Amino acid sequence: MHISTKVAGKRGIRDITAACRRVLVDGIKMISKNIIRALKTSYGLTDEQKEFQKVAFDFAANEMAPHMAEWDQKEIFPVETMRRAAQLGFGGIYVRPEVGGSGLSRLDTSIIFEALSTGCVSTTAYISIHKYDIILKINCKKSFSPAACSGSDAASLLTSAQRKGDHYILNGSKAFISGGGDTDVYVVMCRTGGKGPKGISCLVVEKGTPGLSFGKKEKKVGWNSQPTRAVIFEDCPVPVTNRLGDEGQGFNIAMKGLNGGRINIASCSLGAAHASVLLAKDHLLVRKQFGEALANNQFLQFKLAEMATRLVASRLLVREAATALQENRADAVSLCSMAKLFVTDECFNICNQALQMHGGYGYLKDYAVQQFMRDIRVHQILEGSLICELTSFFLPQEPMR
Amino acid sequence: MPGRVLVGVKRVIDYAVKIRVKPDNSGVVTDGVKHSMNPFCEIAVEEAVKLKEKKLIKEVVAVSCGPQQSQETIRTALAMGADRGIHVEVSGKDYENLGPLQVSKILAALAKKEEAQLIILGKQAIDDDCNQTGQMTAALLDWPQGTFASEVSLEENQIKVVREIDGGLETIRINTPAVLTADLRLNTPRYATLPNIMKAKKKKIANVKPADLGVDLTSRLEVLRVDEPPQREAGMKVETVEDLVGKLKDAGKV
Numbered sequence: 337m338h339i340s341t342k343v344a345g346k347r348g349i350r351d352i353t354a355a356c357r358r359v360l361v362d363g364i365k366m367i368s369k370n371i372i373r374a375l376k377t378s379y380g381l382t383d384e385q386k387e388f389q390k391v392a393f394d395f396a397a398n399e400m401a402p403h404m405a406e407w408d409q410k411e412i413f414p415v416e417t418m419r420r421a422a423q424l425g426f427g428g429i430y431v432r433p434e435v436g437g438s439g440l441s442r443l444d445t446s447i448i449f450e451a452l453s454t455g456c457v458s459t460t461a462y463i464s465i466h467k468y469d470i471i472l473k474i475n476c477k478k479s480f481s482p483a484a485c486s487g488s489d490a491a492s493l494l495t496s497a498q499r500k501g502d503h504y505i506l507n508g509s510k511a512f513i514s515g516g517g518d519t520d521v522y523v524v525m526c527r528t529g530g531k532g533p534k535g536i537s538c539l540v541v542e543k544g545t546p547g548l549s550f551g552k553k554e555k556k557v558g559w560n561s562q563p564t565r566a567v568i569f570e571d572c573p574v575p576v577t578n579r580l581g582d583e584g585q586g587f588n589i590a591m592k593g594l595n596g597g598r599i600n601i602a603s604c605s606l607g608a609a610h611a612s613v614l615l616a617k618d619h620l621l622v623r624k625q626f627g628e629a630l631a632n633n634q635f636l637q638f639k640l641a642e643m644a645t646r647l648v649a650s651r652l653l654v655r656e657a658a659t660a661l662q663e664n665r666a667d668a669v670s671l672c673s674m675a676k677l678f679v680t681d682e683c684f685n686i687c688n689q690a691l692q693m694h695g696g697y698g699y700l701k702d703y704a705v706q707q708f709m710r711d712i713r714v715h716q717i718l719e720g721s722l723i724c725e726l727t728s729f730f731l732p733q734e735p736m737r
Numbered sequence: 738m739p740g741r742v743l744v745g746v747k748r749v750i751d752y753a754v755k756i757r758v759k760p761d762n763s764g765v766v767t768d769g770v771k772h773s774m775n776p777f778c779e780i781a782v783e784e785a786v787k788l789k790e791k792k793l794i795k796e797v798v799a800v801s802c803g804p805q806q807s808q809e810t811i812r813t814a815l816a817m818g819a820d821r822g823i824h825v826e827v828s829g830k831d832y833e834n835l836g837p838l839q840v841s842k843i844l845a846a847l848a849k850k851e852e853a854q855l856i857i858l859g860k861q862a863i864d865d866d867c868n869q870t871g872q873m874t875a876a877l878l879d880w881p882q883g884t885f886a887s888e889v890s891l892e893e894n895q896i897k898v899v900r901e902i903d904g905g906l907e908t909i910r911i912n913t914p915a916v917l918t919a920d921l922r923l924n925t926p927r928y929a930t931l932p933n934i935m936k937a938k939k940k941k942i943a944n945v946k947p948a949d950l951g952v953d954l955t956s957r958l959e960v961l962r963v964d965e966p967p968q969r970e971a972g973m974k975v976e977t978v979e980d981l982v983g984k985l986k987d988a989g990k991v
Contacts, residue, residue, distance in 0.1 A: 373769060383809070387816060387934045390773075395928055397753075425931030438931045448931075 371617055371644050375610060377450065377651070385447055388440070392448045395424065396455025396607075401704075404456035407561035408707050411553075413518055414459055414561055421463055426452065430596070442596065442658040446603040450651075453607025457711035458561040460607065464600035465514060495569060497526040497539060502576050504528065504539060506547070506569035512718075516565035517550040519543070524569075525586050536586035540578040547572030558710035595661050595669055598676035602654045605683035605715045608708040609647050612690035615705050616640065619694050636693060643686045650679040680715040687712060739854035739891070739913050740795040744785045744819065745844060746778040748803055748810040749864045762962050764833070765864075774810045777859025779817075779926040780919040784889060785857050786818035787924065793891045794855065796820050800847060802840050804828040808942060815937035816929035822942035823847065827954065831947075834956035836865070839947075841873035846950035848878060853914070855896075860885055860918040871918035881911035884918040 378386045399417055407414055421427065429445040431437020445464075452460040495508030506526055513522070522541045529535030541548055551566030581589055617640060620631040630636055657671035665671075687709040691698035698705050750756065751771040759766055774782075785797045799814035801807040802825040811822035825843055827835055848856055861868035875882035883889070883898030887906070890897045900907045901920050929937070947954055975981045985991040 369769075383812070384934060384938060386809075387812065387929070387937075388931060390813075391929050391931070391934065423930070424928050429931070433932075440931065 371613070371640060374644055374648060375613060377447070377610065380655075381447065385444060388444055389447050389451050391424065392426070392451035393454065395421065395426075396452050396460075400452070400455025400459060404459075404561075404707060405701065405704065407456060407459065408558070408711075409560075409701065411560045411563070413563055414456075418459065418463055421452070426463060427466075442599060442662040443655055445596075446599055446654055446658040449600055449603040450607040450610070450654075453604040454611040456561060457604055457608045457708060458559040461559065461601065461604045461711075461715075462514060462562045464604060465597070466519075495524065495526040497528045497537065497574070499528065499576070500573075503573040504576060504579070506539070506541070506572040506574055509551075509566055509568040511551075511566045512554070512564055513567045514559070514562045514564050516563065516567050517553065518563050522548075522567060523580070524567075525590055528583050528586075533587035534584050536590075537583045538580040538586040538589050539574050540580060541569075541572065541574050542578075545572055545574065557713060558707070559714055595672040598672045599654060599658050599661065601715050601718070602650075602657075602675045602679040602683075605680045605712045606647070606651055606654060608712045609643075609650070609683035609686040609690075612687040612705050612708045613640070613643050613647060615703075616643070616690035616693040619697070623695070623697075630693075639689065639693070643689055646682045647686055650682045654679055680712070684709070684712055684716055739793075741851060741853045742785045742788065742794050742797050742855040742857060743844065743848055743851060743853040744778070744781050744797060744799050744814065745840070745856070745858040745870070746782060746799050746801050746810050746814050747775045747859070747862050748772050748801065748807050749775045749862055752776060752863055758963055758965050762964060764960065764963050772806065772809075774813050775859050775862045775864075776926075777861060777863075777919055777921070778810075778814075779859075780921070780923050781857040781859050781917075782814045782817050782819060783924045783926040784886075784917075784919055786927075788889075788891065789818065789820075798823060798851060798853070800825065800844065802827050802835060802843055802947075804832055811942050812937055813929065815940045815942075816934045817927060818933070819940075821940055823851075823945055824942050825945050825947060825950075827947060831954050834958075835954070836956060836958060837867045837869035837873055838957065839952065839954050841870050841877055842952045843947060843950060844870070844874045845877040846952055847945075848874075848914075850950070855914060856880075856916045858916070858918045860920050871916050875916040878914075878916070880915050882916045882918070883909060883911050885920040886917050887920050887922045889917060889923065 378389055381389065399420065403414065403417070406412065418427075425438040426448060428437030429440050429448060430442060431439070433439040449460055449464050452463070495506060495510065497504040497506050504526075506524065508526065510524070516522075520543045522543070524539045524541055525536055526539055527535050528537040547570045549568045549570070551568060554564040556564060580586075617631075620633075620636055620640065621629055623630045653671070654675045657668070657675040660668040660671045687705065691705045691709050694703060694705055697703050700706070749772060750765070750767065751773045754771050757766045758764075782797075782799065785794070788794045789797050797819040799811050799819040799822045801811050801822070803810075804827070808822075808824050811819075811824055815822055825847075827839075844856060844858075847853070856871075856874060858871045858874070860871065862870075871884055872882060874880075883896060883900065885901045886898045887901045888897075888899035892910075895910050895912055896915055896917070897908065897910050898917065900909065901922070973984065975984060982991065
């Protein structure tokens with residue numbers, strides 16, 4: 337960068353100031369160009385993964401992003417869009433092809449959900465929760481498309497299932513079930529045996545079973561494109577043939593699913609943070625205050641660079657965890673937990689800071705950054721205590737209904 | 738009934754990217770910029786794949802002229818349903834000077850070599866907006882052309898094409914073999930599905946050099962300078978219609 341070296345004097349100082357300003361202005365262009373380059377999500381991916389990612393980004397930009405505000409404000413459950421996503425193969429990404437999935441790896445899945453999340457976090461999170469995989473040999477003779485899962489605080493769960501002949505009678509309730517009331521099948525962790533994790537079994541309950549009812553639709557801060565209701569069981573009879581695995585295997589089934597779920601939720605957070613950083617950068621380049629673009633402000637430049645750094649660090653952790661899980665490595669479980677813990681927190685902070693950079697505009701619902709922040713706030717809460725991962729089960733004819 | 742269809746696909750800067758002119762005004766910045774398949778080429782591929790699905794044609798061959806990265810564009814066409822690809826390698830200075838004349842010569846040579854009965858192209862590329870390649874290719878082959886197609890139907894030995902023209906819609910019937918160029922409303926291109934992307938990996942992309950086709954790539958054009966469009970200037974408010982007409986006359990616009 338050429339900087340004037342005229343000796344000090346009024347004119348000299350003006351030249352130097354002008355030159356510095358040129359550096360700063362070009363500096364912004366450099367930073368924004370570098371940030372775009374640094375944040376490119378396709379580094380280190382295979383050609384095939386780049387293709388998957390491209391389809392996911394296109395789908396997110398064309399089919400989801402234009403509607404995400406409306407889905408949020410009107411609390412619309414976008415069934416048609418999710419169906420189209422499933423048709424492209426986004427429904428059961430790492431489910432085996434023999435049972436209708438796409439048979440891809442955990443890393444492929446993470447990349448795809450990260451890209452989809454830039455279009456709508458809530459809908460992508462829903463798609464990621466309701467995917468299927470076979471873990472255990474299923475006793476169940478019928479084939480379902482389970483679309484919701486009930487989760488709870490593992491070992492202390494209270495929903496009871498008493499064996500009566502060839503049925504279990506279920507009593508209890510589960511709070512905060514995503515999709516509750518709108519989906520056709522519920523996979524329930526319940527206590528069939530004694531205290532502790534060994535007494536838990538996993539049952540599949542179909543909508544319409546007598547004794548199965550739902551609480552009111554909850555009003556949430558975010559995740560508004562998915563309905564959330566309590567699921568209530570009152571002497572609800574469930575055939576023994578609807579049990580997944582053996583009695584007492586419920587906890588294991590749940591735990592096995594947890595790792596994948598954590599990666600998926602973390603991936604959704606990544607997408608939101610990625611979108612938010614780009615929105616913040618665009619805003620800084622455009623918004624003028626104090627006589628010049630906000631992007632000229634050194635503090636904001638540093639802040640943006642820091643946000644980008646944390647985003648890339650988060651992305652690397654998630655992708656490593658996905659690879660470890662795929663390869664069944666010894667550190668897979670701890671990496672998945674660390675990824676969920678670290679990434680959901682960091683990405684929320686990034687979205688929050690991106691909102692801050694928008695100033696007052698960030699607080700308006702006209703701007704997408706507030707929705708990203710609201711939607712991923714819940715990622716710091718669930719999948720840690722909620723065992724929503726039990727969906728790593730099952731085997732539908734089609735991935736989504 | 739046409740058996741083999743050649744579809745031309747061009748790798749261009751993505752439509753959503755903000756274009757920047759190089760500081761030396763010699764061209765546009767392409768390094769590190771996101772590229773994708775020309776939108777009209779996507780529509781062309783979609784039409785070809787649809788014809789194959791209706792069993793009206795047998796094979797779809799995707800062709801792209803350019804450097805190594807053009808293979809990504811061919812892969813996208815394969816993922817959408819094309820059967821195989823041909824990558825005509827053009828790089829460096831040759832690529833910078835590659836225009837409709839050179840590409841149409843290449844396509845004509847390939848059409849003869851592959852015994853294609855139908856060529857479908859996008860009506861124009863969004864980087865140069867030339868709108869010439871389809872027309873030149875037809876002329877070189879002495880084939881009929883159905884350009885700006887918004888509807889295509891294959892009949893016995895002919896193709897019925899509804900064209901979008903300034904005055905409205907024009908319907909023509911042309912003999913095969915023929916060249917068609919796709920307009921915006923011809924169809925809505927499909928997304929590649931994940932399974933199709935995986936299947937595309939197994940499909941073949943052949944490498945060909947322009948010299949092998951006997952094509953001379955010299956350009957008859959020389960780009961002198963590339964500039965950004967002039968900055969939009971402030972307007973003026975006027976009180977009456979007479980004022981408006983007066984000002985327009987002064988500016989020599991009327």
